[in-house]
Amino acid sequence: MADPGKMEEGLVHVEVVPDQECKDKHDGKVEKKEGGGNIDNEKEEKVEEHNLEQQPLVKQKTKRVATLDAFRGLTIVLMILVDDAGGAYARIDHSPWNGCTLADFVMPFFLFIVGVAIALAFKKIPMFKDAVKKISLRTLKLLFWGILLQGGYSHAPNDLSYGVDMKQIRWCGILQRIALAYFIVALIEILTIKRRPTVLEPGHLSIYAAYRWQWIGGFIAFVIYMVTTYSLYVPDWSFVVHGHNEATRYTVKCGMRGHLGPACNAVGYVDREVWGINHLYSSPVWQRLKACTDSYPSSGPFREDAPSWCRAPFEPEGLLSSILAILSGTIGIHYGHVLIHFKGHSERLKQWVSMALVLLIVAIILHFTDAIPINKQLYSFSYVCFTAGAAGIVFSAFYILIDVWGFRTPFLFLEWIGMNAMLIFVLGAQGILAAFVNGWYYESTDNTLVYWIQKHVFINVWHSERLGTLLYVIFAEIVFYGVLSGILHKLGIYWKL
Template sequence: MENPIEKRLEEGLGTGSQLVVEEDNNKRSTSHQGKKDEVGIHPSNENEENNVVISDQPEELKEEQPQKKQKTKRVATLDAFRGLTIVLMILVDDAGGAYSRIDHSPWNGCTLADFVMPFFLFIVGVAIALALKKILKVNSAIRKIILRTLKLLFWGIILQGGYSHAPDVLSYGVDMKQIRWCGILQRIALVYFVVAIIETLTTKLRPTVLKPGSFSIFTAYKWQWFGGFVAFVIYMVTTFTLYVPDWSFVVHHEHGSEKYTVKCGMRGHFGPACNAVGYVDRQVWGINHLYSQPVWSRLKACTFSSPDSGPFRKDAPSWCHGPFEPEGLLSTISAILSGTIGIHYGHVLIHFKEHAERLKHWVSMALVLLIVAVILHFTDAIPINKQLYSFSYVCFTAGAAGIVFSGFYILIDVWGLRTPFLFLEWIGMNAMLVFVMAAQGIFAAFINGWYYKNPDNNLVNWIQQHVFNDVWKSERVGTLLYVIFAEITFWSVVAGILHKLGIYWKL
């Protein structure tokens, strides 16, 4: 017989996950007993044996009724939130070049694109709380966690390490001297591993009923918060105390190569050139294995085209030409906090059953995080910075994730407006598939492979030029409409069809 925890873990976390909330038929996991409340859970069309039941009947009624086959229940808000994150990624990746205001901030600040990564990590945390709600065999759960982490690392290196040149270049392969070890899936994998391992190893310390008090949910899961605090301390101590020396790099171009030297010799710097985040990655991974086109190249110090990309100024500082890893090691340690906050929201979903209770806790915490972030940023204590994954950035984006998640909860689960968000649910149920095929351009590369006479003569370019750009007489508007209709709408339909067929890509 299959292990229940293995089945839940097989349904996945993070990208492409299928999430269910399980309640024991013989024991309530909340202090609010005897209330028939199925808040936040919706029936799924998937196979019933892959899911579990929510039972809110009093114990005496349960004993009188015969055991029935478990029914499917699903967290619709979670799927919709994950789908929204994927949609945002497609939008900012493919339309950000035309609209730089939605692209990643060149350094300090927060744009639409800067919400994508922390939203992913937030939803990974929520998913972990639900999938690992009950663990019967700890060793089995740990094996599953390690296996899923390795899968995410593998796909991350394949898709963003340089091996895949999709969608425009019809070739593959990477020089191992230049391979990029870090990326989106790699960061998700490491955050997932740390947060899920802590949740698993503390399974015997979890309460089934919360003690009275507003902060009982925090004390009940103190080890999860302790893990986040350790990550915070490591990041902050390293950021403010690590000495960053001068560093050099070589840029290769068609006319030869040129060596640059960046003068540093300082500590606690939050600028592009001499921060501890970049120094740690240069020492751990090697400068040739970092991202070679960092967003700081769009700063005013580097180009007159700022905030758009453009040729470098003649007086541009040397660091403008250098590499920087936006998903590096030290910043990923800070990103563990995003997953920790997410898993807390999942714990609230498990323990509190009333709409008002959940929303009160979620919104109040989100507002506190936003206030802390704003104070830190505008006092110049710690600027909001996605590239450094600063503490103010963690607070600001986690607070925003909490507000958006609560808003979805109100619309979908309180007011019952599920239909307008079905396309987000469909994408959220098959997030890994849409991420790989759309956000990473694998499907577009496949279509581009069928060209006429030269690689630029392909169906994707023809549609974008003749159906969108020429009709609207604007490349910017045409690009935006192409992304909305030929990518987001197209993959919404595909995800919906796959959902009806019960087909999902799970790691």
């Protein structure tokens, strides 16, 4: 039985009927999932009161759900690809600073699909208190798993030791950012349920007016981010780098406002003040900049004349940047609202594509005029617009292929992965499965099945470490998890937190 909490989270599969909830009560029957039998009117009312918020009544699978899962699966595939092959192909890894690469689409794509899923999960809320409790528990679970997986306790997949010094624990991460965006966007959704229209007024912009409180929430996040980023004074700051036998202190000269470079931006300053510099990510991608290394755009040793900030920590999923990430979830929930209120394919696509194009145009203008560069590390407003616009185009394309044209079979692979996204995120993207396999080594920790397959089956065969690594990620990781997800789907098993 599917857990609606997973759909709210946006990382797992739930089957929902978009346009038809159940038969009229005068029929005295409710159709249960997977061929369930009939019940009488009295039992039906109890089921609706107690379970409706936990499991939407389902009549059959819908293509819309396949579109959601396929998009989610694509995001997971991109995450594995850029995480494990980005070292070999720096061009697909995160942009060192300004600009946008393949890896930079992963986080906003997650937030986009979280927003879409929230709109569907809270289409009806029979019990308000239960909905608040559900949102709170889901948020706490995401925070717990985020700190456990990315806080430093797990050193997977290469280091077989575990544990983290609490003076160095990383408080921020991917799941923590998703938790914050989910909590705020979902809370606004349920708090404004009484203001939610059942029928939209005529006009292309009526859906924006109908859900104005969601957009007001996104606008408040935007204002907080922009005001703080451009008005907060950033003083000089220092940090310590611990070597093998000594510790070296570096000082970064700032004393300015509104700076958008690596050294003196307000995003980094807020995280240093709130979390402490020892709790930030110690290997930021700006270390691949030309100013820091001659190996640009790949990682490499620091230049002798590299500025001091090249060695400093920086949190790419920090507090201030996560506040603007709420806007990515707000745009996603708008796409979910369109899915609910507009029944025709053309109506939905007009809404989706028009908004996506506007977002892309705004982002391109802001970036190329140097007003607000596209920057994932700062989670700039132009970055939000660009990635949300790209998400809208990809989502619309999937909808056309799967829902309109009925080409579902070619996307089953992505759909299966999307159904078990959290499982693959933990086992694959966080390297837990690879670490488990590496734990069974022969004589040396470098002599494991994972390393043997990567070296002898891929790298040595193709006589190229870069190509071998890419093929290993595609066939030994992505295809493997796709097959595993397909098996779990056939068995009716979906991994829950």
